[in-house]
Amino acid sequence: MSIDIETARRVAKLARIAVPEAELPELANEFSAILGFIEQLNEVDVDGIEPMTSVTPQRLKRRDDVVNDGGQQDAVLKNAPDAREGFFAVPKVVE
Amino acid sequence: MSDLSKLKISEARDALKKGEVTSVELTQACLTEIEKADALGAFVHKTPELALEMAKAADANKSGGDLNGIPLGIKDLFCTKGVASQAASGILEGFKPEYESTVTTQLFADGAVMLGKLNMDEFAMGSSNETSVYGNAVNPWKREADDAQLTPGGSSGGSASAVAADLCLGATGTDTGGSIRQPAAFVGITGIKPTYGRVSRWGVVAFASSLDQAGPMTKDVRDAAIMLKVMSGHDPKDSTSAGLAVPDFEAALTGDIRGKTIGIPKEYRMDGMPEEISKLWEDGTAMLKDAGAVIKDITLPHTKYALPAYYVIAPAEASSNLARYDGVRFGRRAKLEAGDGITEMYEKTRAEGFGNEVKRRVMIGTYVLSAGFYDAYYNRARKVRALIKRDFENVFADGVDAILTPATPSSAFELGAMKDADPVQMYLNDVFTVTTNLAGLPGIAVPAGLDKNGLPLGLQLIGRPWEEGDLLNTAYALEQSVQFVAKPNRWW
Numbered sequence: 084m085s086i087d088i089e090t091a092r093r094v095a096k097l098a099r100i101a102v103p104e105a106e107l108p109e110l111a112n113e114f115s116a117i118l119g120f121i122e123q124l125n126e127v128d129v130d131g132i133e134p135m136t137s138v139t140p141q142r143l144k145r146r147d148d149v150v151n152d153g154g155q156q157d158a159v160l161k162n163a164p165d166a167r168e169g170f171f172a173v174p175k176v177v178e
Numbered sequence: 179m180s181d182l183s184k185l186k187i188s189e190a191r192d193a194l195k196k197g198e199v200t201s202v203e204l205t206q207a208c209l210t211e212i213e214k215a216d217a218l219g220a221f222v223h224k225t226p227e228l229a230l231e232m233a234k235a236a237d238a239n240k241s242g243g244d245l246n247g248i249p250l251g252i253k254d255l256f257c258t259k260g261v262a263s264q265a266a267s268g269i270l271e272g273f274k275p276e277y278e279s280t281v282t283t284q285l286f287a288d289g290a291v292m293l294g295k296l297n298m299d300e301f302a303m304g305s306s307n308e309t310s311v312y313g314n315a316v317n318p319w320k321r322e323a324d325d326a327q328l329t330p331g332g333s334s335g336g337s338a339s340a341v342a343a344d345l346c347l348g349a350t351g352t353d354t355g356g357s358i359r360q361p362a363a364f365v366g367i368t369g370i371k372p373t374y375g376r377v378s379r380w381g382v383v384a385f386a387s388s389l390d391q392a393g394p395m396t397k398d399v400r401d402a403a404i405m406l407k408v409m410s411g412h413d414p415k416d417s418t419s420a421g422l423a424v425p426d427f428e429a430a431l432t433g434d435i436r437g438k439t440i441g442i443p444k445e446y447r448m449d450g451m452p453e454e455i456s457k458l459w460e461d462g463t464a465m466l467k468d469a470g471a472v473i474k475d476i477t478l479p480h481t482k483y484a485l486p487a488y489y490v491i492a493p494a495e496a497s498s499n500l501a502r503y504d505g506v507r508f509g510r511r512a513k514l515e516a517g518d519g520i521t522e523m524y525e526k527t528r529a530e531g532f533g534n535e536v537k538r539r540v541m542i543g544t545y546v547l548s549a550g551f552y553d554a555y556y557n558r559a560r561k562v563r564a565l566i567k568r569d570f571e572n573v574f575a576d577g578v579d580a581i582l583t584p585a586t587p588s589s590a591f592e593l594g595a596m597k598d599a600d601p602v603q604m605y606l607n608d609v610f611t612v613t614t615n616l617a618g619l620p621g622i623a624v625p626a627g628l629d630k631n632g633l634p635l636g637l638q639l640i641g642r643p644w645e646e647g648d649l650l651n652t653a654y655a656l657e658q659s660v661q662f663v664a665k666p667n668r669w670w
Contacts, residue, residue, distance in 0.1 A: 090545075098497065098544040099504075099521070100537050101529035110541070116600045117542055121555065123486045127562050134560030135567065138388060138618030139375050139643065143417050158276040162508035171506050176520050 086114040182207035184344045187248055187401040194247045201247025204347070205233035205291050208249045211345045212293060217670040220330075220340040222254060222312040223262045223295035232291040239289055244404050244428075246289025251340045251349040254295045255302055256282050256392075257381040261292075265383040266310035267300045269531025270509040279381025280413045281350060281392050288408045293346050297336025300533045301500065302357055302385045305607035307335025308593060309535045317365055317590050318343040318666035321631040328590040328633070331361030331607075337395045338365040342666060348396040348405050352382060354389045355488055356611025359623035362395055363585035363636025366625040366664060368657075369395040370402050370650070373643045374618035375420035377406075378413030386495035387418075389488075389615040399624065399654045403427035406646065422644060430647030435655045436470030438648075441578035445481035446610060448587065454629045455584045462582055462626055462637045465659035466652070476578060478569040483562050484613045485605060490546050490559035491616075496536075497543025503531060538601060567617040574642050580652045583610050585623040585636035610638060620646045622653045625662040634664065 091111040095102040160166040182204050193199045209226050236247035257263045257275035264270040297315040306329040307315040315335035317328040330339040334351035338361035351358040353371035362369030370393045377392045394405035410424040467473050505511035505527030512526035546555035614621035626637040641649030
């Protein structure tokens with residue numbers, strides 16, 4: 084499978100990673116090499132096989148639906164690049 | 179006692195218990211070694227004051243566990259409260275967690291001392307420790323014939339380098355596709371990845387959640403058993419951690435493997451495998467046979483598809499896990515231009531903060547999960563994963579107790595050697611280790627010899643799920659036969 088520049092641009096956009104236009108051809112080439120490697124999977128007969136959801140046969144545990152933590156606003160905001168008045172601050176989202 | 183940093187955990191534990199040494203002395207010895215070893219690039223955040231404080235507390239503590247007073251290095255992937263935890267990424271620059279990972283909580287509760295944080299590949303994505311924002315970690319070993327700097331392997335390259343160079347008594351590692359076992363093999367130490375669910379992932383920066391497991395990297399098998407016991411156990415904060423009792427792994431080390439069946443999988447005999455690796459594998463097989471094990475040829479037919487399946491599943495999970503690095507809640511935010519909105523903030527932050535390998539994997543993951551490709555790539559890879567696991571279940575059902583394979587396809591290579599290779603070439607480093615992550619099985623790398631250049635080579639044993647004690651014992655028997663005592667010549 085060969086990945087074209089348009090696809091590379093779209094994937095970068097979906098992943099929210101800015102990629103300069105000049106770097107898209109090389110990126111497309113790298114994707115093509117990796118996906119070429121992955122395509123070996125098409126040789127495998129997977130008829131009737133369920134996709135694995137959990138590597139160990141266990142049900143995910145459930146816990147009681149109760150508040151068990153909280154009241155840690157300062158700790159939560161401590162590492163934010165921009166926190167003001169008890170909130171995370173971001174550029175304007177709505178016009 | 180001289181050369182305190184060279185002690186094994188078991189030796190230091192016994193000396194501490196007898197009062198022959200204090201934790202402060204041990205810790206100071208390690209800190210002195212660390213100060214002299216910047217050329218190895220192993221310790222990237224040093225915490226000497228904290229270490230001495232913890233050592234003093236350990237010396238005063240009469241009720242600590244096996245690790246009471248033992249100085250350890252902690253991989254940068256573990257969140258440590260108030261101490262930089264960056265996963266070797268620029269995007270987590272300045273991040274100091276407000277909480278402690280479960281693994282480090284348990285280690286410290288037992289009395290262990292943290293010397294600092296260890297280098298690694300960015301977000302644990304790499305096999306050579308060359309994708310780190312801190313720069314390379316360097317292998318303490320060099321080839322006899324030249325002076326080239328070699329990789330300690332990856333992603334736990336700093337842990338491997340630090341333990342092999344006696345900067346600490348043991349270290350934590352994490353393993354998503356071989357990141358404990360490959361570096362352990364490259365530097366001549368022991369590293370075990372336990373069964374998926376044995377060790378809590380809480381507070382370990384996530385790469386691929388269905389594959390990630392933490393484990394110890396140590397100077398011998400006994401030390402791995404001691405450290406693994408303290409790291410293991412059920413944690414309500416990790417819903418995939420198993421509610422199983424943790425056995426005394428050290429007590430399992432009898433060295434008696436008479437009657438055990440060791441499988442030798444023919445699919446691991448790769449085309450073009452170096453003669454030295456084949457020989458190492460044959461010698462290891464003979465040693466286990468001499469120790470009384472029954473050797474059985476086995477087949478794991480889907481082995482060839484493990485790496486391609488891994489390179490769908492791991493990037494897919496990484497693309498989801500790494501979505502959290504958005505410049506809002508922690509770490510770094512890119513400088514914005516006037517008029518930039520929130521999308522530009524995400525895109526610029528992630529472009530600046532992630533290195534190339536991480537970006538590549540996040541984008542591959544995004545692609546294989548995107549509409550129209552999800553079935554063809556992601557679901558197919560999960561089906562192949564089920565088949566890989568079934569291969570192992572079949573051989574275990576046939577009475578195999580453990581499987582012996584090489585740990586790596588080569589010895590440590592030169593830093594920079596893979597610079598111009600396509601990414602897939604680097605991925606091939608994990609060809610022998612990645613299957614156990616996909617199948618959730620425990621695997622251990624044990625040093626088994628030196629190659630013609632005088633570099634360490636390792637063998638891998640793969641065990642039944644939850645049978646780490648039995649696996650460690652088989653590794654112990656192998657270790658007893660190999661008698662690997664070589665050490666790197668100090669150049670740093």
